[in-house]
Amino acid sequence: MTVWRNWGRSASSSPVRVARPTSVDEVVAVVRAAAEQGLTVKAVGAGHSFTDIAATDGVLIQLDGLQGLLGVDAATKRVRVAAGTRLWNLGPLLAQHGLALQNMGDIDRQSLAGATSTGTHGTGYGFAGLAAQLTAATLVTGSGELLRVDESHRPELLPAVRLGLGALGILVELEVQCVDAFLLRASEHPMPFDEAVDRWDEFSTGSDHFEFYWWPHTEVVMTKSNTRLPADTPHQVPGRVETWVEQQLLSNHALRAVVGLGKAIPALTPPLSRLATRVYGDREWTGASYDVFASPRNVRFRESEYAIPFDALPEALHAVRRMIEQFGRPISFPVEIRSAAPDENWMSTASERQSAYIAVHRYFRDDETPYFREFDTLMRTFEGRPHWGKMHFRTAEDLRPAYPHFDDFLRVRDELDPDRRFTNPYLERVLGA
Ligand SMILES: Cc1cc2nc3c(=O)[nH]c(=O)nc-3n(C[C@H](O)[C@H](O)[C@H](O)COP(=O)(O)OP(=O)(O)OC[C@H]3O[C@@H](n4cnc5c(N)ncnc54)[C@H](O)[C@@H]3O)c2cc1C
Known part of the structure; x- marks a missing residue:
C-alpha cells in the first residue's frame, strides 16, 4: 500500500493507487476511470501544504509528468505553463524569454497548480498572490470533460478556478501574466x-x-x-x-x-x-x-x-x-x-x-x-x-461570513464537480459536503 506524506509531516493518506500521467489525455482517462469505479481523485503537487488539503484515500494524481512551458506570447507577456511545473523550474525557463513571475513566496519547491490552488502569496503592499497572475486555466472537471476558462470563454468562472482549493477539477494548463525579467x-x-x-x-x-x-x-x-x-x-x-x-x-x-x-x-x-x-x-x-x-x-x-x-x-x-x-x-x-x-x-x-x-x-x-x-x-x-495550505481550525460555517463570494464559489463547485469527485475530508470541513 502506498502512503503519501506532506513536507511538514502533518498530513498523510493511503491512496488506492497513484497515477502519473504524462499527457492531458491520460489525466482525462484517470478521472473517467475513477468515476466509473466510484473513487475520488486528488492531484498533488509538491505536498508542501501543511493542511490535509491534498490527502486522499482515492486516486492520487502526481503531476510531475506535466511540466514545462507550452507557449510564450511575447507581445502580451503571457505564457502557457503545464500545471505540474515546479516554481524552481519556472524562474529560469521564463528568464530565457526575458520574463518573470510578478511576485513569489519565500520558497520555490511548489508546483504552479498547487501553489495557486491554495492562494500562495509573497509580500508587497502593491502585489497580489500568485493566483492573481493567472489569466486562463484548463482543467478536467468531475465528469471528465476538458474545460478552458479564459477572458472569452466562461470568464465568469475565472475568480473561482484561479484559486480553486483543488475542489473544482484537475488543472492541466495555466496561463500566467508575466512581467519583464527583473x-x-x-x-x-x-x-x-x-x-x-x-x-x-x-x-x-x-x-x-x-x-x-x-x-x-x-x-x-x-x-x-x-x-x-x-x-x-x-x-x-x-x-x-x-x-x-x-x-x-x-x-x-x-x-x-x-x-x-x-x-x-x-x-x-x-x-x-x-x-x-x-x-x-x-x-x-x-x-x-x-x-x-x-x-x-x-x-x-x-x-x-x-x-x-x-x-x-x-x-x-x-x-x-x-x-x-x-x-x-x-x-x-x-x-x-x-x-x-x-x-x-x-x-x-x-x-x-x-x-x-x-x-x-x-x-x-x-x-x-x-x-x-x-x-x-x-x-x-x-x-x-x-491560508488554505496552512494549519487552522475553521469550518465552512464560520468561513462563509469571512468571504463575500463564498456561496458563489460553492455554486461553481456544484457545477464543475456535482458528484464530489475531487472532495476529501479537508474540503468537506471548509466547504461542506
Ligand atoms: C517550507 C514552506 C514554505 C512555504 N512558503 C509559503 C509562502 O511563502 N507563501 C505562501 O502563501 N505559502 C507558502 N507555503 C505553503 C505552500 O505554498 C502551499 O501550501 C502550496 O499549496 C504548496 O504547493 P504544492 O505544489 O506543494 O501543493 P500541494 O500541497 O501538493 O497541493 C495543494 C492543493 O493544490 C491541489 N492541487 C495540486 N495540483 C493540482 C492540480 N494540478 N489541479 C488541481 N488541484 C491541484 C491539491 O489537490 C491540494 O488541494 C509554504 C510551504 C512550505 C512547506
Whole structure:
C-alpha cells in the first residue's frame, strides 16, 4: 500500500493507487476511470501544504509528468505553463524569454497548480498572490470533460478556478501574466520590535516587498525589503561561499540549533533566540528575482497563517505577542509578517481586501496544536482568513461570513464537480459536503 506524506509531516493518506500521467489525455482517462469505479481523485503537487488539503484515500494524481512551458506570447507577456511545473523550474525557463513571475513566496519547491490552488502569496503592499497572475486555466472537471476558462470563454468562472482549493477539477494548463525579467536588491536589517510595528504602514508602502520576522521572547525583528530593478542594472553576484554562509549557516543552521536545543531543554529557548538574533547583521545583495524571492528551508516545521485587514496589523501583532508571553511554553520559531494587495479571486485570503499576514511556526517535532489553536482563536477576532495550505481550525460555517463570494464559489463547485469527485475530508470541513 502506498502512503503519501506532506513536507511538514502533518498530513498523510493511503491512496488506492497513484497515477502519473504524462499527457492531458491520460489525466482525462484517470478521472473517467475513477468515476466509473466510484473513487475520488486528488492531484498533488509538491505536498508542501501543511493542511490535509491534498490527502486522499482515492486516486492520487502526481503531476510531475506535466511540466514545462507550452507557449510564450511575447507581445502580451503571457505564457502557457503545464500545471505540474515546479516554481524552481519556472524562474529560469521564463528568464530565457526575458520574463518573470510578478511576485513569489519565500520558497520555490511548489508546483504552479498547487501553489495557486491554495492562494500562495509573497509580500508587497502593491502585489497580489500568485493566483492573481493567472489569466486562463484548463482543467478536467468531475465528469471528465476538458474545460478552458479564459477572458472569452466562461470568464465568469475565472475568480473561482484561479484559486480553486483543488475542489473544482484537475488543472492541466495555466496561463500566467508575466512581467519583464527583473532584479531584486535585497536589504536586511535588524530593528526593534516596536519600531517595525509602529512604522508598519510606512515601511510596507515605502518598499516594493517588505516583510519582517520576529523571534518570540526577544525585542528584535529582522526586516527584509526587496527593491525591483531593471534586469540590466549592473550588480555583483554574491559568491557561493558567501551565499552558503548567509542562507545555510546563519539561517537554517542557527534555526536548527535553536529549535533542536529548545526541544530538548525548553527553558533554553528565550536565551538561544536572543543569541540567534545577534548573528543577524545588515546585509544587502542583488540577484535575479526568483533567486532573491525564494530561500532554502531545510528545517522541517509546521505553520499556521492568517490574513487580516492591513491596518489591523499593529494591534493584532501586539496581541499575538501577549498571547505568546502568556502561553506558558517557549516558542522557538520566528513569527513572519507580510502584506499583499487585494485581488478578485473569491477564495483568496486577500479577496477584495488590502491584507497583512501573520504566520506562526513550530518545529515539526513539537506539538503545534495548543499554540495554533490559541492563534486561530485570536485571529478570528481580527476578521482573519486562514491560508488554505496552512494549519487552522475553521469550518465552512464560520468561513462563509469571512468571504463575500463564498456561496458563489460553492455554486461553481456544484457545477464543475456535482458528484464530489475531487472532495476529501479537508474540503468537506471548509466547504461542506
Ligand atoms: C517550507 C514552506 C514554505 C512555504 N512558503 C509559503 C509562502 O511563502 N507563501 C505562501 O502563501 N505559502 C507558502 N507555503 C505553503 C505552500 O505554498 C502551499 O501550501 C502550496 O499549496 C504548496 O504547493 P504544492 O505544489 O506543494 O501543493 P500541494 O500541497 O501538493 O497541493 C495543494 C492543493 O493544490 C491541489 N492541487 C495540486 N495540483 C493540482 C492540480 N494540478 N489541479 C488541481 N488541484 C491541484 C491539491 O489537490 C491540494 O488541494 C509554504 C510551504 C512550505 C512547506
